[in-house]
Amino acid sequence: MSAPHSAPPVEESAWDTAVSTVGRDHFRPDIEGLRAVAILAVLAYHARIPILGGGFVGVDVFFVISGFLITGLLLRELRSSGTIDLGQFYGRRARRLLPAALVVIAVTLLVSRFLLTPVQFSEVAADGAAASLYVSNYRYAIIATDYFAVDVAPSPLLHYWSLGVEEQFYLFWPVLILLIGRAWSPRRLWPVIAVISIASLALSVAITGFQAPWAFYSLPTRAWQLGLGALIALGVLAVPARWPTVAATGIGALGGLLIGAAVVLIDDSTPYPGVAAVLPAAGAALLIMAGERPATLGARLLATSVPRWFGRISYSLYLWHWPILILGPLLIGRDGIRTRIALAILSVGVAALSTHFIESPFRSQLAARFGNLRTLGVSGALSLSIAVVALAVSGLFGPSTIGRPLPTMPPSGPNRPPLPQPVLTGPVPADLQPSLLEAHDDRGPLGPDDCQTTITESALRDCVYGNEASDTTVVVFGDSHGAMWMPAVQAIGEERDWRIVPLVKFGCPPVMVTVWHRSLERALPECDAWRQLALDRIAELKPEIVFVVTSRNHALADESGNLLTGGKAARWRAGMVDILRAVRERSERTILIGDNPHLLHGQLPCLETTSRIEDCLATRDELFNERNAAVERAAAQEAGAELVPTVDWICPDGTPEGTCALVMDHYLVFRDRGHLTATITTVLAPQLRWAIDHPQ
Numbered sequence: 001m002s003a004p005h006s007a008p009p010v011e012e013s014a015w016d017t018a019v020s021t022v023g024r025d026h027f028r029p030d031i032e033g034l035r036a037v038a039i040l041a042v043l044a045y046h047a048r049i050p051i052l053g054g055g056f057v058g059v060d061v062f063f064v065i066s067g068f069l070i071t072g073l074l075l076r077e078l079r080s081s082g083t084i085d086l087g088q089f090y091g092r093r094a095r096r097l098l099p100a101a102l103v104v105i106a107v108t109l110l111v112s113r114f115l116l117t118p119v120q121f122s123e124v125a126a127d128g129a130a131a132s133l134y135v136s137n138y139r140y141a142i143i144a145t146d147y148f149a150v151d152v153a154p155s156p157l158l159h160y161w162s163l164g165v166e167e168q169f170y171l172f173w174p175v176l177i178l179l180i181g182r183a184w185s186p187r188r189l190w191p192v193i194a195v196i197s198i199a200s201l202a203l204s205v206a207i208t209g210f211q212a213p214w215a216f217y218s219l220p221t222r223a224w225q226l227g228l229g230a231l232i233a234l235g236v237l238a239v240p241a242r243w244p245t246v247a248a249t250g251i252g253a254l255g256g257l258l259i260g261a262a263v264v265l266i267d268d269s270t271p272y273p274g275v276a277a278v279l280p281a282a283g284a285a286l287l288i289m290a291g292e293r294p295a296t297l298g299a300r301l302l303a304t305s306v307p308r309w310f311g312r313i314s315y316s317l318y319l320w321h322w323p324i325l326i327l328g329p330l331l332i333g334r335d336g337i338r339t340r341i342a343l344a345i346l347s348v349g350v351a352a353l354s355t356h357f358i359e360s361p362f363r364s365q366l367a368a369r370f371g372n373l374r375t376l377g378v379s380g381a382l383s384l385s386i387a388v389v390a391l392a393v394s395g396l397f398g399p400s401t402i403g404r405p406l407p408t409m410p411p412s413g414p415n416r417p418p419l420p421q422p423v424l425t426g427p428v429p430a431d432l433q434p435s436l437l438e439a440h441d442d443r444g445p446l447g448p449d450d451c452q453t454t455i456t457e458s459a460l461r462d463c464v465y466g467n468e469a470s471d472t473t474v475v476v477f478g479d480s481h482g483a484m485w486m487p488a489v490q491a492i493g494e495e496r497d498w499r500i501v502p503l504v505k506f507g508c509p510p511v512m513v514t515v516w517h518r519s520l521e522r523a524l525p526e527c528d529a530w531r532q533l534a535l536d537r538i539a540e541l542k543p544e545i546v547f548v549v550t551s552r553n554h555a556l557a558d559e560s561g562n563l564l565t566g567g568k569a570a571r572w573r574a575g576m577v578d579i580l581r582a583v584r585e586r587s588e589r590t591i592l593i594g595d596n597p598h599l600l601h602g603q604l605p606c607l608e609t610t611s612r613i614e615d616c617l618a619t620r621d622e623l624f625n626e627r628n629a630a631v632e633r634a635a636a637q638e639a640g641a642e643l644v645p646t647v648d649w650i651c652p653d654g655t656p657e658g659t660c661a662l663v664m665d666h667y668l669v670f671r672d673r674g675h676l677t678a679t680i681t682t683v684l685a686p687q688l689r690w691a692i693d694h695p696q
Contacts, residue, residue: 030291031065032311033302034284038062039314041263046159046325047344048337054266057280059162060225060273061259062318064284066166067229074177075233078186084178091372093170094379097315099362100354101163102382104319105131108156108327109390115330117608119436124155125394129387131160134167137217144213144519156326159318161217168219169226190236197227201278208274210456212521215273222273225281232288248290252298255286271521310348316359317351324350406444406682407433407667409491412693417686419652422661425614428607429666433679436608439671444678445490446483446504453505455517458529460537463502465490470499473541477534477583478549480506480675485549485593487678488685492692501541503534509550510534512575512582516555516563523557531579539586545692546587548580548641552595552628553674573631580639590641591692594632597623597650597660599673607662620651620658644691649684650676 038058045055077084105128112124130136140161180189204221207214215221243251262280270276291299301307310317321344328343329335410417423429434442446452451463465486476482476489482504493500508515508527515524538546556564556571564571576592584590597620606616624647636643650669651660662669664680671677 028291029303029308030294030299031069031288031302033304033307034061034065034287034291034311035314036307036310037259037302038065038284039317040310041259042318043321043344043347044263046322047340049341050337052263053268054263054270054280057259057262057266057277060262060277060280061284062162063165063222063225064229064281064288066169067226068233068288069229070170070173070226071177071230071233074174075186075189078177078181083182084174085372086174086178087372087376089174090170091375093167094375095363096359097163097167098379098383100316100319100358101160102132102386103354103358104323105157105160105386105390108323109393111323111327111331112156113393115327117605119440119608120153120605122394122437124157125390127155127157127160129390129394131157131163132383132386132390134160134164134383137161137164137168137219141214141217144217154326156323159322165217165219165222166226169223173226173230186234190231190234193227193230193234194236197224197231200224200227204277205274208271210520210522212271212274213519225277228281228285229288232285243293245293245295248293249296249298251286252290252296255283255288255290256298258283258286269521313348313351313355316354317348320350320354321347406487406491406679409495409682409685409689411495412686412689416690416694419649419687420664420667420680420683422652422655422659423613423663423665424617424655424659424661425612427611428613429663431666432663433667434671434677436604436668439604439668439677442668442671442677442679443675444483444487444681446486446502451502451504452483453508453530455505455507455520455524456526457505458526458533460503460530460533465500465502466493466498468499470497472496472498473501473543474498475501475503475538475541475543475546475587476549477503477510477538477546479504479509479551479554481551481593481595482510482547482549484675484678485547485681485688487682488688489547491682491685492689495689501537501543503537505530505534507554509554510548510579510583511550511554511572512578513554513571514557514559514561516557518555523561525561535582535586538583543587545589545591546583547591547593548583549593550576550595551674552625553598569627569631573635576631576635577639580635580641584640590639592632592636592641592643593688594643594645594647595628596646596674596676599623599670601673603662604670604672613663616662617659620647620660623660624651642695644688646684649687 038061041052041055041058041061043055044052045058049055074084074089109125109128112121116124127136127139130139136157140155140158176192177189180192200220200222201224204215204224207221208216259280260283262276262283266272266276266279287298287302290296291302293299294303324343324347325340328346329339332339428436445465451461453459453461474489474493476486478485482502483506486500486502486504489498489500492498505527507517508524508530510531512531515527516522517524552572556568558564580590580592600618600622603616603618607613610616629645629647632643632645635641651658655661664683667680667683668677669680
């Protein structure tokens with residue numbers, strides 16, 4: 001164990017030197033060891049080691065440590081010189097953090113280019129741009145609440161979200177310390193930081209209850225953890241440092257137990273951060289406070305050579321381990337617990353090399369060759385350059401289907417219109433519409449025009465399509481699948497001079513059930529309120545036709561607002577009957593459009609890499625739940641509504657083993673696993689028109 005006044009090791013981590021501000025000004029080797037606890041917890045979680053499902057709380061430990069060390073650094077400068085050299089502060093941050101971070105982004109993008117499909121790489125490149133600008137935490141918050149991003153694979157740059165939080169903290173924190181320290185005195189800092197921290201914690205708990213992704217990823221809801229570390233640095237929470245060694249040892253042991261309990265007891269189903277995040281943050285705070293007494297058992301254990309070594313490589317290990325764990329299985333062609341453990345061990349070796357050959361040399365060379373302003377300029381230019389290149393290759397500035405004309409519907413005739421021809425063999429058509437890169441945006445009008453109600457809202461949108469003066473009103477009432485069929489309804493409406501009113505809320509089925517939202521980790525009472533408002537609007541409109549459209553892929557909540565684990569089928573059927581009856585009472589015709597097949601994982605990416613479409617196909621039995629179709633038929637019959645099945649259009653009779661098409665003629669059928677492209681629904685509009693005119 002290092003002595004209290006020993007010098008820091010020659011090869012420092014990119015993190016700031018662990019120096020105390022409380023009592024004596026001494027190096028804290030135990031904090032290096034605490035960093036090891038944090039990174040190894042994160043590594044175990046990402047490697048999916050059993051029992052360690054809460055390992056992601058290691059990030060919370062890092063936040064508390066950062067708040068303690070950065071505030072201590074600023075306080076020492078403010079007390080010694082009466083000011084804070086902001087240029088020096090930001091220059092030091094750039095020298096320490098940017099070289100390794102930018103190298104990992106560049107390498108990850110390069111490897112992803114060869115391992116991922118073009119569509120997957122497009123998303124990762126956009127992630128790289130956000131990561132290089134340290135705003136990826138907000139990008140991922142948006143993605144996590146995007147209804148159409150639920151099936152997106154984890155990005156190899158996802159872990160940069162926490163670096164975004166820390167960099168944003170570094171941006172404003174020294175300015176706050178300087179302004180308050182000059183206006184009053186450093187001693188006046190603690191009540192301000194305490195108020196900020198309490199407000200942040202309250203905000204975190206509140207937002208976790210209804211927008212968990214934003215609470216998880218954003219700085220305002222994580223600032224309390226950084227503020228907790230800052231309060232320790234200010235000496236406000238430093239009482240254990242003055243306690244007897246035995247008492248301080250007990251405090252440290254409690255801190256270790258709290259972190260251990262968080263790692264074992266918290267998992268992905270825990271609403272987080274919220275109240276649960278207090279557990280690891282408090283544990284880290286107690287260990288930091290107790291470590292002011294170097295003789296305590298916890299401080300001595302954390303200050304031993306092995307934890308300190310892992311603490312010194314923790315920054316590089318954090319940067320490298322996640323891309324290796326995500327891309328490694330793709331590179332070697334296999335996954336599993338043994339593979340992930342081997343890759344985790346590999347990431348430790350890569351991190352050690354990165355610390356020695358990237359972190360330390362770049363930091364010293366930048367310090368020797370450039371002043372603070374030049375360092376910031378060079379670093380900023382490099383970050384911006386990577387962001388621009390990443391955005392350019394991501395395709396975000398490329399062609400888009402938004403606003404592009406959809407296929408024209410042919411006139412009706414006396415006979416049932418033919419289906420577009422399924423393409424079941426050979427290469428993907430060169431003139432595929434939309435292209436695989438454009439598919440995600442091929443949604444039709446609802447979405448880009450804000451005429452759908454968002455997930456956490458209940459208010460209706462006042463939008464009308466077609467002829468607003470028409471005497472014939474048609475309503476599309478549904479979830480995202482209602483929006484999916486809007487292009488077909490519009491095509492028919494243009495021919496028949498309809499006034500079309502969409503009542504659409506993504507993630508909210510037109511079924512009398514309470515929905516559980518997986519990303520928000522809560523029930524959606526907003527959905528229940530919206531559904532009733534929609535029924536009231538239908539009663540006002542007295543439409544000629546109401547198209548009821550819903551996906552089957554919804555989790556349900558029970559009466560207490562908890563995730564329903566059994567009895568979904570019966571509840572869903574009863575809820576569908578109730579809604580169809582309610583709509584029938586308010587309209588002349590009620591038409592339930594049946595659900596479409598849902599793809600397996602990997603089918604769309606397969607189209608990007610194969611020369612044979614047949615390699616990517618699956619049968620109707622694999623993609624469509626016939627029991628759900630039976631529920632639709634029974635509910636429509638009981639409620640007296642009409643049913644238009646759609647599965648036969650995608651998986652037509654005569655295909656081998658009931659194969660479901662991914663391409664019909666030269667049109668792409670699916671834009672994601674559960675939704676059809678706006679292009680194909682327009683192409684299928686004649687089938688819907690025939691079903692309307694020839695009800696069964």
